[in-house]
Amino acid sequence: MKKLSTLAFGALLMGATPASLAVAEQARPSLTGKPYTGPTELDTTLPRDYANDLPDLGDIAQTVLSPQDEQRIADQIMRQVYVSDDVLQDPEITDYLQALGNKLAAASPDKRQTFNFFVVNDNSINAFAMPGGVIGVHTGLFIAANNESELASVLGHEIGHVTQRHLARMLASQKYDTFKNIATTALALLVARSNPQLATGAMVTASASTMQRQLDYTREHEREADRVGLAILDNAGFDVRAMPAFFTTMQRGTRFVEGSAPSFLRTHPLTAERIADVSNRVQNLSYKQSKDSLDFYLTRAKIRASLGFPQSAIDEFEDNIRERRFNSEIAEHYGLAYAYLRKNDMANSAKQLAWLKANATPHPNIETLAATIEMGNRQLAKAQAIYSQAMTQYPMHRALVYGYADSYVNSKQPDKAVKLINEKLRLFPNDGHLYEILAKAYSMKGQTLLRHQAQAEAYYRQYDVNRAVEQMELASKAKDGNFYERSIVEARLKELRRQQGIEKEQKG
Numbered sequence: 001m002k003k004l005s006t007l008a009f010g011a012l013l014m015g016a017t018p019a020s021l022a023v024a025e026q027a028r029p030s031l032t033g034k035p036y037t038g039p040t041e042l043d044t045t046l047p048r049d050y051a052n053d054l055p056d057l058g059d060i061a062q063t064v065l066s067p068q069d070e071q072r073i074a075d076q077i078m079r080q081v082y083v084s085d086d087v088l089q090d091p092e093i094t095d096y097l098q099a100l101g102n103k104l105a106a107a108s109p110d111k112r113q114t115f116n117f118f119v120v121n122d123n124s125i126n127a128f129a130m131p132g133g134v135i136g137v138h139t140g141l142f143i144a145a146n147n148e149s150e151l152a153s154v155l156g157h158e159i160g161h162v163t164q165r166h167l168a169r170m171l172a173s174q175k176y177d178t179f180k181n182i183a184t185t186a187l188a189l190l191v192a193r194s195n196p197q198l199a200t201g202a203m204v205t206a207s208a209s210t211m212q213r214q215l216d217y218t219r220e221h222e223r224e225a226d227r228v229g230l231a232i233l234d235n236a237g238f239d240v241r242a243m244p245a246f247f248t249t250m251q252r253g254t255r256f257v258e259g260s261a262p263s264f265l266r267t268h269p270l271t272a273e274r275i276a277d278v279s280n281r282v283q284n285l286s287y288k289q290s291k292d293s294l295d296f297y298l299t300r301a302k303i304r305a306s307l308g309f310p311q312s313a314i315d316e317f318e319d320n321i322r323e324r325r326f327n328s329e330i331a332e333h334y335g336l337a338y339a340y341l342r343k344n345d346m347a348n349s350a351k352q353l354a355w356l357k358a359n360a361t362p363h364p365n366i367e368t369l370a371a372t373i374e375m376g377n378r379q380l381a382k383a384q385a386i387y388s389q390a391m392t393q394y395p396m397h398r399a400l401v402y403g404y405a406d407s408y409v410n411s412k413q414p415d416k417a418v419k420l421i422n423e424k425l426r427l428f429p430n431d432g433h434l435y436e437i438l439a440k441a442y443s444m445k446g447q448t449l450l451r452h453q454a455q456a457e458a459y460y461r462q463y464d465v466n467r468a469v470e471q472m473e474l475a476s477k478a479k480d481g482n483f484y485e486r487s488i489v490e491a492r493l494k495e496l497r498r499q500q501g502i503e504k505e506q507k508g
């Protein structure tokens, strides 16, 4: 048995046995009763010849892995994502990635597939697709990508694996006790990412026997994913030359910070042929000028600011600014401000903010930074004024909403927090984190029913129905609700139990 690296799980998912090479024809189910509605509205029309470019995989009738099964696995993974310490829970970073992913998905051949993107705090250069359109991206990939098109080219490739049903087919080939093994394996990926020994153990039990022969098919799938990814990139208006360029860079193994081997290569082997194939295709596409978004550079700078020792991050940004070595000067000052924040150096952070205010066009991330600095200075009223003002300009910017709500909780103003969150839940009805802050606020107010109800709704939105039921039961036993509140809780408890029953039945 070949020794498996942590992210061999990616490779595992890319394989398939010939018998299972069937195209998934079923429509994706809407997530029955599922709260997440993030990526939607895939209405981009593809160029006519695009469909012809897709590989013919035959029409064997059975996918075997049903979309319901796939969705259940995806939900399990997302449950881990919400609680994992390895996943960046920064809404500005996640929302940027999700928006970029949505833009690419909208240009993909499968309009029904939904995607959940998240960022893993890991310096190695990697991205991986999991069942149900769940795609993880390492911080290392953000850093290695020189421009937005390079990042998009890897995302496009991963989206290609998903829309070509490579995962669904591979999983379908695991006839034995499928669900438990897949869940275990998926779990192993997230839990043991930072502990290769553990990951190896878990994956050996999960799928030792099928591993080797599945790897035989990886190359074919890689070619398909490249082809689809490139078409997505082109269709979404990115610079297609970024794909062969980034692949070449990764293959050469240059440009990487210490200790960050491109593990993407392990899960998606990059052969000279593969790069040549992509390069040839690019030659036949017309060149489009693609302007990188400021969001890309700000997000990347925020990630860079969070790495290593604060002082080395400060030095790096300062050197870059002094030597004018950057793609975006704004992002460099923005990153420097965050690096100073890590040292609690509010004064120097504020200097950078002042530079941004004078030189950058208004941006919600800059408002978040401004409010964060005021909070660091314990200038609560000033911070709240910034939040309040910024939210009228950028009502959909979650980081501002979270920051504002947190500021009320932290300053023991639960009434204001409750009012704000209830207002914002109309804009973000599926946001588990907002419900969590709401639960804290009710707890502060000593309102037991409402507190457990909010906590139940938070768990439900984090794909954890069992804990949602527990909390709703506590809410129903609370003595402090009025008739109206109690009847809402009872009805909701009934519905949650029904869903819990369905889940159990499917698993058994």
Ligand SMILES: [Zn+2]
Binding pocket: 014, 157, 161, 221, 222, 225, 267, 268
């Ligand atoms: Zn791949």
